[in-house]
Amino acid sequence: MYIQLCPAGSEGASYALLTTYGNVAGAVSSALAGVLAGIWDVTNSAMAAHQYSGLLNLTILTSILGPMPLLILWLLPKSSEEARKLRDSKKKSKLGGFMFLLVLLLSLMYTTWDCLSAMFE
Structure with a gap:
C-alpha cells in the first residue's frame, strides 16, 4: 500500500526513506527497552532470588504498549x-x-x- 502512494519515479527514494525510518526505529526501541528495564528490578539476581514482581510489571507494560499502533490504523x-x-x-x-x-x-x-x-x- 505504501508504494501506491509514491509518485512515479520516486519509488527508490521512498524505499530508502522507509528503510531509514525502520532502522532508526530499531535503534530507538533498543534504547527504550533499556530504559523500561530500569524501571523495575528485572536483573538476573532478582530472578535468582525468585522476585518476579518487576518481570510481571514489565510484561504487563510491554503487553499494553505492543498493540498501541492499532489505535492509529484509521489514518491509513x-x-x-x-x-x-x-x-x-x-x-x-x-x-x-x-x-x-x-x-x-x-x-x-x-x-x-x-x-x-x-x-x-
Missing part, C-alpha cells in the same frame, strides 16, 4: 483505490512532512545521546 487509506486517489490528488501536508522529519531527527538525537552516555559512564 481504506483500500487500494483510496490510496491511488490520495496519490493522484497532489495534496501535500506540510504538517505531516514536518512531523515525519521531527520524529526522525529526535529519534536520531536520542539514540546518539543514549550511545554516548553509555560510552562515557
Whole structure:
C-alpha cells in the first residue's frame, strides 16, 4: 500500500526513506527497552532470588504498549483505490512532512545521546 502512494519515479527514494525510518526505529526501541528495564528490578539476581514482581510489571507494560499502533490504523487509506486517489490528488501536508522529519531527527538525537552516555559512564 505504501508504494501506491509514491509518485512515479520516486519509488527508490521512498524505499530508502522507509528503510531509514525502520532502522532508526530499531535503534530507538533498543534504547527504550533499556530504559523500561530500569524501571523495575528485572536483573538476573532478582530472578535468582525468585522476585518476579518487576518481570510481571514489565510484561504487563510491554503487553499494553505492543498493540498501541492499532489505535492509529484509521489514518491509513481504506483500500487500494483510496490510496491511488490520495496519490493522484497532489495534496501535500506540510504538517505531516514536518512531523515525519521531527520524529526522525529526535529519534536520531536520542539514540546518539543514549550511545554516548553509555560510552562515557
